[in-house]
Amino acid sequence: AQKITQTQPGMFVQEKEAVTLDCTYDTSDPSYGLFWYKQPSSGEMIFLIYQGSYDQQNATEGRYSLNFQKARKSANLVISASQLGDSAMYFCAMRANIIQGAQKLVFGQGTRLTINP
């Protein structure tokens, strides 16, 4: 069964600094996808970035990048030049196959990121 582990319950970072949020995963499927979502206090889950298991390069989306280390089964999110608006819960998730090509997302416990001015 697929499993996502986020070991940092909370992170505190000064504004403008870079921050790395850790995520490790476990799966026996050779093909998988990893996602990061942001959940502000308003509750909505906002998609940030995706990394496929066969992608040759690490994914980047603006200030977000994914440090994908396949052998170590880690997919850490890096936020460069953090902003106050980055304060939120961050969830790492893995695509898990169900049946007939259908998929679901398996989420980690999340990391609460607080950006200090």
Added chain:
Amino acid sequence: EAGVAQSPRYKIIEKRQSVAFWCNPISGHATLYWYQQILGQGPKLLIQFQNNGVVDDSQLPKDRFSAERLKGVDSTLKIQPAKLEDSAVYLCASSLEVGGRKNIQYFGAGTRLSVL
């Protein structure tokens, strides 16, 4: 493009009462998901629809939870009767496809349920 719409945003009920949540997915999205997010945890899938058919409901407590997606668009999730442990945020998500490598799921703002 409008996002996933959910209502109500908040609901407070007493145990043993019934409650219903509504979700309108992004236009054209074939797949709709209902997740339960208990405080301090990541979301957990309850049920997944493709158009108006159920793809996976293995984690849905069927003795008290039910869901439907009429005409392959809107969906409702019902709890009857509610228990204290049903207190959670109920998130609806939709995606363009059923499978596929990327298949991003887009989420609504959720309904926060408190059972007293």
